[in-house]
Amino acid sequence: MFAEERYRQISSLVTTDGRVTVAGLSSRFGITKETVRRDLALLETDGVLRRVHGGAIAGSGATTTESSLTSRSSRHADEKKRIAHAALSLVPDSGAVVLDAGSTTGALAELLVQEARQDLSVITHSVPIAAMISGAGLSVDLVGGRVRALTSAAVGSSTVAHYARLRADVAFLGVNGLGADFGLSTPDVDEAAVKTAIVHSGRRVALLTHSSKFDEETLVSFAHLEDIDVLITDQAPRGPLVDALFDAGVEVIVA
Template identity: 55%
Template sequence: MFAEERQQKIAELVAGSGRVTVNLLAERFSITTETVRRDLATLETAGTVRRVHGGAVAADRFSTIEESITDRTVQRPGQKMRIADAALALIPPAKSGSILLDGGSTTEALADLLSRRTAAAPSGSVAAPELVVITNAVPIAARLASTPGIALQLLGGRVRGLTQAAVGQATVDAAHRMRPDIAFIGTNGIHADFGLSTPDPEEAAVKAAFVHSARRIVVLADSSKLDAETLVQFASLKDLDTLITDSEPSAELTAALTEAGVDVVIV
């Protein structure tokens, strides 16, 4: 295979998966790691990929890039709905309790499923306990505000237009005063070394408060977030209990998750 043809195939792999490793490419094309690095250098010069430690990512995958919640909601809807459905199974349908829903498109899908399940449940006693749902996300609050059987608590703060989620010290302080049973957390990246990350420092501070407040941490992350690093870390893998995703993580990330004792659910 000519170098140009191989480099084109490497570019296609990066475009399809978002990230490739040097070792994977060396094995796939039966070439040395030195040859892989030369190919990646050529592709980076051409603006096709961006080299990172141990491999390469898509050229547009920068640590500060953050799409709006409106744009993210229409991306990978099937994968996100499967992840949300698996997350819903972790919320007992016939028991009271408390959960926290972080802002994000996948947690918003979970809120939609939870609302439909709760509304469809047979009505019981007037004094029956409700499920307490805590969130800092305006779209999630709007979806659950009128749902029977749910006691909604909306955390205050400055609402970021990009994510439509409350951030700031008031939000962080409110999170620290609570101890929900389960926190369902979204992330922009989950990486073997860097852990969970998001581009915005204020969002990261709120997410970190959520992680340290809840009894159980469940991360909802579609495969585009796997092996990704963004600007600000808000949790390590050891802080997590469960990861729900739609694709098998890379060997490196799988090993790190196993070492951290994280239960991985693939839907």
């Protein structure tokens, strides 16, 4: 079992039962107690649960649970690199692109640094991405605002207003949930407002997301499927989602 699936099952158990124990999880998943403790520590950082002696109890609700950038960066690293490589083909040799805050867009930023695209301007509200791009001596426009500690991304009215004035060649977007009916969603209201502005800032909008986000609904819907042009992911969508993407005219690229 992949670690991400284990995290999901632990989260579900905590939500259903209200409490889990280290010994019980160790036996259930066939892993060491130390591994269980590391899992619980990570999920506590993400706000899913609260650790107590011998286990953990329920934390915040699933629709508002949001992983930190640090924890997300360590998950599905290989798949995210594949997604980023596929997204690279959409990046123009010159012009301007928007990079949303996130671990997968961060992987794309790393590739842009490696290629040293001198004629390309990168626009982002992500502090780590801006630091990476500028540190390589490339052109970057850091969109300001109040920086959220959890995501290291600027949010607020000034951030939204800045994006509203832009029309980039391509906007690369991240997401917390992708559903056939609810569309694209994220747990935070302020992040949602910025993401909506990013969607409208690109002549072409590309969604970069791991398949674990499929059929998930978090608190705030910030865009419809019709608002995106391309979905780049690691596995083909299934069920109602694939039909909804087809009806919306979204091109799906499996990396």
